Structure formats: C-alpha cells, structure tokens
Amino acid sequence: MIHxxxxxxxxxxxxxxxxxETSAGPVLVETGPESTYPRLKEALVExxxxxxxxxxxxxxxxxxxxxxxxxxxxxxxxxVVYVHPRGAPHLVDPTRLWESASRIYGEQMEKLWGRSGPxxxxxxxxxxxxxxxxxxxxxxLALDTPGHAGHHHAWVTEGVIFSGxxxxxxxGAGPVVPPFPPPEIHLERWxxxxxxxxxxxxxxxxxxxxxxxxxxxxxxxxxEDRMFRWAERVLGWMxxxxxxEAMIPRFEELVADELRAAGLDEETLAExxxxxxxxxxxxxxVRYWRKVHPERIAGA
Numbered sequence: 001m002i003h004x005x006x007x008x009x010x011x012x013x014x015x016x017x018x019x020x021e022t023s024a025g026p027v028l029v030e031t032g033p034e035s036t037y038p039r040l041k042e043a044l045v046e047x048x049x050x051x052x053x054x055x056x057x058x059x060x061x062x063x064x065x066x067x068x069x070x071x072x073x074x075x076x077x078x079x080v081v082y083v084h085p086r087g088a089p090h091l092v093d094p095t096r097l098w099e100s101a102s103r104i105y106g107e108q109m110e111k112l113w114g115r116s117g118p119x120x121x122x123x124x125x126x127x128x129x130x131x132x133x134x135x136x137x138x139x140x141l142a143l144d145t146p147g148h149a150g151h152h153h154a155w156v157t158e159g160v161i162f163s164g165x166x167x168x169x170x171x172g173a174g175p176v177v178p179p180f181p182p183p184e185i186h187l188e189r190w191x192x193x194x195x196x197x198x199x200x201x202x203x204x205x206x207x208x209x210x211x212x213x214x215x216x217x218x219x220x221x222x223x224e225d226r227m228f229r230w231a232e233r234v235l236g237w238m239x240x241x242x243x244x245e246a247m248i249p250r251f252e253e254l255v256a257d258e259l260r261a262a263g264l265d266e267e268t269l270a271e272x273x274x275x276x277x278x279x280x281x282x283x284x285x286v287r288y289w290r291k292v293h294p295e296r297i298a299g300a
Contacts, residue, residue: 001020001021002018002019002020002021002160002206002212003018003019003020003021003047004016004018004206004210004211004212005017005018005019005040005043005044006043006210007032007033007036007039007040007043008036008039009032009033009035009036009065009274009275010274011267011270011271011274012271013171013172013210013211013268013271013275014171014209014210014271014274014275015030015032015033015036015065015208015209015210015275016030016032016206016208016209016210016211017029017030017031017032017040017043017208018030018162018206019043019044019047019049020138020157022055022135022136022137022138023136023137023138024055024135024136024137024138025053025054025055025135025136026047026049026053026054026055027054027055027056027057027058027135027138027140028044028054028056028057028058028073028078029057029058029059029060029155029162029206030058030059030060030066030067030162030164030208031057031059031066031067031068031069031070031072031073032065032066032068032069033064033065033068033069033112033113033114034064034068034069034071034072034113034114034115034116034117035068035110035111035112035113035114036069036114037069037072037114040069041076050076050077051072051073051076051077051078052076052077052078054073054077054078054079055079055135055136056078056079056080056082056133056135056140057070057073057074057078057080057081057082058081058082058083058133058140058153058155058162059081059082059083059087059153060152060153060154060155060162060163060164060165060166060208061083061084061087061148061149061151061152061153061164061165062083062084062087062090062091062097062151063149063165063181064097064101064112064113065113065208066164066165066208067081067083067087067091068113068114068116069114070091070119071091071094071116071117071118071119072117074119074120074123075117078123079123080123080124080125081119081123081124081125082125082127082133082140082142083124083125083126083127083153084126084127084142084144084151084152084153085126085127085128085151086150086151087126087151088124088125088126091118091119091124092118092119092120092121092124093118094116094117094118097116098116101113104181104182104280127142127153128142129142129143129144130142130143130144138157138158139157140155140156140157141155141156141157142154142155143155143156143196143197145163145164145166145193145196145197146166146184146186146189146190146193147166147185147186147187147189147190147191147192147193147194148164148165148166148178148179148180148184148185148190149165149184150184150186150189152164152165152166152193154166154167154193154197156200156202159202159203159204160202160203160204160205160206161197161200161202161204161205161206161216162206162208163197163205163206163207163208164207164208165179165207165208165209166190166193166194166197167197167205167207167219167220167223168207168219168222168223168226169207169209169210169272169275169276170207170209170210170211170213170219171209171210171211171268171271171272171275172211172264172268172271173262173263173264174259174262174264174268174272175222175226175258175259175262176219176220176222176223176226177223177226177255177258177259177272177276178190178223178226178227178230178281179209179276179280179281180230180231180280180281180284180285180288181280181281181283181284182280182283182284182287183284183287185284185285185287185288186288186292187227187228187231187288187292188292190227191224191227194220194223194224197216197220198216198217198220202216203216204216205219205220209275209276210271210275226258230251230254230281230285231285231288231289233251233254234247234251234281234282234285234286234289235285235289235296235297237250238286238289238297239297239298244282244283244286247282247286248278248279248282251278251279251281251282252278252279255272255278256269256278259272
C-alpha cells in the first residue's frame, strides 16, 4: 500500500512524500523541504511510523523541495538515503546546493526551505541507472531520467512510477505542467526520459507535485506537448528581443490562461503556483535556448 503524505507547503496539494508499506517495513519516497519536516513527522505518525522505523528513503533528485529534509530523517534514525550518483555529494556536503539556491531565493531561503544540514557519508547510497534496491519482497528500480535536472531518478515499484519532477506537476483535475527552473533544463533529454517512462507500461504515476494518476500515457503526452509549446513561446519572445523581466508576466499569463481554460478555480491555480512558480521557468528556458540551441534564437 502507498500513502500520500501532504506536506502542506504553503497550501495543501503542493508537495507530497510517499509512504510505501513493504514486507520489511515502511519506505519513504521524497522528503520535502526541511521547512515542512514537522508536518512530515506528523504525517508519518498518522500511519504509526516514526523516522527510525523507515527501512529506506528514496529521493528523485536533490532540489530542496524533494530532498531538503533528508538530513533530518537520518538524524532521527532513518538508515540510508538512496540518490542519483551526481546528487550524492551534495547530500553529504550541501554547501554549494544551498549557495546556488540562495542566489535565486535570497532572504526567503529559510522561510521557504528551512535549514541545511549534511547527511553522513555512510548513510548516503548512490544508485546507478537500472539498479534495483530490495526492501523485503519489494523492488525499487532507479531510472536515470534527466531533462528537469541532470541528477534525476524516477523510482519504479510494482507498476508505480514515482516521477519526481520529470513527470511534471499535476494537481487534482488539472493539466500536467513542466517545471523549468534553471540551470539544467534540456528538452531533448527530457523527451527521451518520457519515452523511457512510457515504455514501462506502468499502471500509475505519482509526481511529487502532487498525487496519484492512473492515465499514465495521457499524462506523459500532455506534459510533452506543453513542454515544447511553452518552450517555443519563450523562444519567440527571445527573437522579439524581450528580456527576462518582460517575459515573466507574459509567461505567468500563459500559464494562468491554460489552467483556467482547463476549468480550474483560483484556489487550484494558487496551488499550482506554489508547486511550480511560473516565473522560474523563464530563466530556465532562456538558459536552455542560449546554451543548447543558440542558432534558433537567430531564427535558424
């Protein structure tokens, strides 16, 4: 059985952690940020679990909304955190990660993400692409799925994909939207990751933002369509000579219009904005076009 733990980051339905029951004991997928750690512990207790009961912690990648509380779980007795090899050093020493995030969030860092702390080296396990981790009778398959970040795993067990951010953001009955923060957005790699997930024939997908969905193929198709449409829109604005400051309100309007067209109310729009702030996608996509396809900015 899988339980969705709503970490209530700002609002409900913005960040989830997933508690998976196995024959050997409970496993946690994603930790949320350190700022929501009290809520995470409360949610675990609601299911009769404390951090020391966990048999393993799996994180999709090391962005603070996905793995920021990993060190707190280990301090409270969780035995090991499984992570992508490129992310592992930043759990052991989060200095560079924290400095990078601070350049984006500035004085909001502690309010949004809480505190930073290291996970001891011997409690971090780097997992290679295609490796399976056995927990009792359950198997957790790590799939290298770059595109949103170069250090991203989707975790798969018993027909369920825990897709982190590579599977997009989807709340309630809303559409699937792509989170495009800098600095590692790469659309071609992202598409290849989606193709890989399609090939699993999974029964369910569980993005960290937010919940469980059984229409896996349609979910991935919706995400891929919106990824490329939104990226092309930003490219068009770049060709017009707009700077990022001028693009941001246009992009925010684009996102809000699509969400409203899908029939969502203002409450759900606010949940989407907290889970995936629209303004962050502009610098992420601008960097992608400049780094990966500079020739297209000139119209080639």
